[in-house]
Structures are given as C-alpha cells and as structure tokens.
Amino acid sequence: MRWYVTYRLSDRDLVEMMAERGLSLAHTTILRWVRRYAPEFIKRWHRFGRTSGRSWRVDETYVRVAGKWAYLYRAVDSVGDTIDFMLSPKRDLTAAKLFLRLALSGTGGIRPRVINVDGHPAYARAIAELKRSGDLSQRCRCRPSPYLNNVIEQDHRFIKKRIAASLWFRSAEGALRTIDGYEAMHLIRKGQIRWLPKGEVVGQRRFIHTLFGIAA
Numbered sequence: 001m002r003w004y005v006t007y008r009l010s011d012r013d014l015v016e017m018m019a020e021r022g023l024s025l026a027h028t029t030i031l032r033w034v035r036r037y038a039p040e041f042i043k044r045w046h047r048f049g050r051t052s053g054r055s056w057r058v059d060e061t062y063v064r065v066a067g068k069w070a071y072l073y074r075a076v077d078s079v080g081d082t083i084d085f086m087l088s089p090k091r092d093l094t095a096a097k098l099f100l101r102l103a104l105s106g107t108g109g110i111r112p113r114v115i116n117v118d119g120h121p122a123y124a125r126a127i128a129e130l131k132r133s134g135d136l137s138q139r140c141r142c143r144p145s146p147y148l149n150n151v152i153e154q155d156h157r158f159i160k161k162r163i164a165a166s167l168w169f170r171s172a173e174g175a176l177r178t179i180d181g182y183e184a185m186h187l188i189r190k191g192q193i194r195w196l197p198k199g200e201v202v203g204q205r206r207f208i209h210t211l212f213g214i215a216a
Contacts, residue, residue, distance in 0.1 A: 001033045002208055005181035006189070008165040035174060037212070038181030044211050045184055046106065050194045053077035056112045057152040058100070058123065060091060061160060064168040065175045072159070072179065073099040076152050082187040083107065087176050097126035104135055114141045116148045158186050 004014055011027035018025055055078040060071045071091045075083040084103040088095040104111070117123040123142060130136040162182045169175035188207065191198030196207055208214075 001030070001037055001181070002185065002205070004030055004034055005038065005162070005178075005185045008161055010165060031174075031178075034181050035177040038177050038184065041184040041208075041211070042180045045188070045193070048193050048207075049187070050081070050192055051110060052081050052083050052107060053079060054110065054113045056083060056103075056115045057149050058103075058115055058117050059149055059152045059156070060088075060120075061156045063087065063163060063175065063179075065172055066170055070172070070175070071095065074152060074156065074159075075099075075103045076155050078151065080151050080155055080190065081192050082155075082183060082190070085179070085183050087172070087179060089172070091120070091122070093122040093125050096120070096122040097129060100126055100130055101135060104130075111137050112140055113137075114143050116143050116145045118146060118149055119144055159183065 003009060003017075004011065009017075011030045014030055015025060015027050056075050057078070058073070058075045060073045063070050063072045065087075068089075071088045073086045073088060073095065075085070077083060084099070084106050086095075086099045086102055088099070100115075115123070115127060124144075127136060127140065127142040131138055131140065159179070159182050163169075163179070166178065169178065188196070188204050189198065193207060196203050
C-alpha cells in the first residue's frame with residue numbers, strides 16, 4: 001500500500017513486483033487495502049505533525065471521478081506544508097466555506113493571518129462569512145495573488161501525477177479514500193512529521209510501520 005500511494009505505479013505494476021518476490025495477489029486486493037487503510041493513515045499522523053504556518057495558500061484542482069469532473073480543494077502554508085484537502089462535486093461558495101472550516105478544524109486553534117487565493121470570488125465571500133461567524137479573526141486578510149499561489153500550484157503536481165497513474169477513479173468514495181493515502185504520504189515525504197527529516201526514506205518506512213503496529 002505504501003508503494004502504491006507514494007510512487008507512480010499502477011496496481012498491476014505492483015502485482016508484477018510482488019510476483020517477482022514470490023507473492024501472488026490480485027490487483028483488486030491492493031485497491032481494497034488502500035481504501036481500507038488510507039483513511040486511518042490520515043487520522044493517525046496528525047498527533048505527530050508539526051504546526052503549520054499562518055500564511056495560507058488555497059486553491060483547487062480538477063479530478064476525474066466516475067466519468068465526471070470534481071474539485072480537489074487543497075491548502076498549504078507559505079513553505080508548502082499541507083494544511084488540509086477536500087474533494088467536492090462543486091466549485092462554489094458552499095464548497096469554499098466548507099473547506100475553509102475543515103482546514104481550520106485541524107490547526108489546533110492556530111488561525112491564519114492571511115489567506116492567498118486565486119481569482120475565484122467564492123473565497124472572498126466565504127472568508128467574509130467566516131469572519132462574521134467568528135471562525136476567522138477580523139484581521140485575517142483575503143489576498144488574491146496568483147503569483148504567491150505558485151507554491152500550491154507546484155504542490156498540486158505530486159497529487160495530479162499520482163492520480164493520473166491510477167487512471168482516475170470509478171467512485172467518489174474510492175477517490176476520497178485513495179487521495180487520503182496520496183496526501184498522507186506526500187506530507188510525510190515533505191518532512192511534516194516533527195522528528196522525521198525530508199528525504200529520510202528508511203525513517204519514513206519505519207514511521208509508517210510504527211503507526212500501524214507492523215513488526216520491522
């Protein structure tokens with residue numbers, strides 16, 4: 001499962017790799033593992049993650065789900081650390097507001113001082129409503145800035161490449177659970193675990209094994 005959510009390998013590539021090691025399994029088994037354990041992966045890493053910054057970059061990208069386009073909302077801070085993500089069938093005020101609330105719920109009470117967005121008007125309206133409700137500080141700025149959002153545009157690439165290698169998704173539930181795995185492994189590789197440096201591949205593997213109680 002770790003290989004599947006980390007590298008641009010299809011489920012059938014992994015079946016062949018396992019066959020080389022004398023292991024026989026169906027490609028659907030790999031997909032079931034990912035959908036079963038990826039959400040747990042997301043739940044468990046948070047208590048080990050480092051605190052995100054207060055300058056956010058928020059954007060959405062397209063994802064093909066069951067033959068239709070959906071929207072993957074994502075937020076990172078100024079150094080590219082993942083804050084949160086959300087899959088939505090629509091790109092509108094309701095989705096923008098729901099995503100920002102979701103992102104705020106996982107920051108441990110830390111509120112952004114500025115939220116950099118693209119030109120989509122729903123963000124400004126969502127931020128204004130969240131200020132009125134007290135979810136955001138009155139001093140929090142909404143700053144439309146395509147240039148500053150280059151950070152998140154670059155960060156989209158890992159997720160988009162991984163999704164393309166999987167040949168998209170057949171259901172919304174499958175998409176969400178699989179993207180959970182992609183995002184979790186991406187943030188681990190970016191060095192968002194407090195004691196685990198970026199690029200420490202062996203340490204990353206050990207951390208995941210420890211997370212799930214797997215013997216080395």
